[in-house]
Amino acid sequence: MGGLAHELKNPLSTLNINLQLLREDWAEQAGPLAARSIRKIDVMLQESKRLERMLADFLRLTSPSPLDKRPVDLNRLLEDVLNFMEKELVRFKVDVLCQLDHQIGAVELDENLFRQVVINLVKNAMDAMAEKGGSLTVQTGLSEGRVRIEIIDTGIGMDPETRAKAFNFYFSTKSDGTGLGLPMVQRIIERHSGRICCESERGFGTRFTILLPHSGAAR
Ligand SMILES: Nc1ncnc2c1ncn2[C@@H]1O[C@H](COP(=O)(O)OP(=O)(O)OP(=O)(O)O)[C@@H](O)[C@H]1O
Ligand SMILES: [Mg+2]
Structure with missing residues (x-):
């Protein structure tokens, strides 16, 4: 399970970065289509950030390094x-x-x-x-x-x-x-x-x- 969580980290951060870039592209456009797209991207960004946080917490819990x-x-x-x-x-x-x-x-x-x-x-x-x-x-x-x-x-x-x-x-x-x-x-x-x-x-x-x-x- 810890291994799988590690595997998920990179694709998730690629997804996150590209969503951010996509948002910046749309932010340069005017009009209702741009506004609607940005709203949808924001939902995706919020959810992918939540996944990233869950993953980081999960990794901290399941693969603890020795106490310092x-x-x-x-x-x-x-x-x-x-x-x-x-x-x-x-x-x-x-x-x-x-x-x-x-x-x-x-x-x-x-x-x-x-x-x-x-x-x-x-x-x-x-x-x-x-x-x-x-x-x-x-x-x-x-x-x-x-x-x-x-x-x-x-x-x-x-x-x-x-x-x-x-x-x-x-x-x-x-x-x-x-x-x-x-x-x-x-x-x-x-x-x-x-x-x-x-x-x-x-x-x-x-x-x-x-x-x-x-x-x-x-x-
Ligand atoms: N100080 C508090 N006052 C009232 N409810 C609390 C408090 N601390 C925790 N809780 C309750 O316990 C639940 C679990 O807390 P936990 O910190 O594990 O998760 P979370 O705060 O919901 O999510 P995250 O920590 O990821 O933001 C909370 O959703 C909340 O219902
Ligand atoms: Mg909490």
Whole structure:
């Protein structure tokens, strides 16, 4: 399956590039035919980009490279990701509240993979608050010898059925979602000998809690 996914990568990117070129050609034309064609091309582009994202996530899940664990300043990593996403957060009218505990010290992490974890959780929080904005709280701390990270949003929340399926492969309630975000997040955390849990209430918001060992053994 991983081999097939690799094989699909090149034709898909050829398709994507040519669709983009075709769109540029049509954009130079005026009239209703050009407008109709561009609309159709945009649908194809949107779908082929979605396929590309699914494929990239699938490849990350199925053919994981060994973890590259080093001591990482987790608070700094969280701040970096939030800075990196600041424009989008502002656009989505999300207020960010950081409550970082500087006692946690360095944590043994694969920094690139862990960045993906945080980006995915913040993106989900932003999507959940897309309608009317809200607040995103990012907390760190120590609990019972473990490092705890909390990502809390005041978005739409989940009903119990959605919550039960949230970590399932390909489960998504979004028109453009792959449903691979949370399975990937969970997999990465488990590879760090950690765990993630989620509490959510429809209409109120969602809290993801990640617990990591201070210096877990790589798997
Ligand atoms: N913070 C959240 N608030 C409300 N619902 C959430 C939240 N995070 C996840 N969900 C629910 O869990 C589902 C699965 O999330 P997941 O990240 O795996 O996929 P996705 O976000 O739908 O797609 P993608 O990650 O590709 O954009 C979402 O479609 C949504 O219904
Ligand atoms: Mg997601």
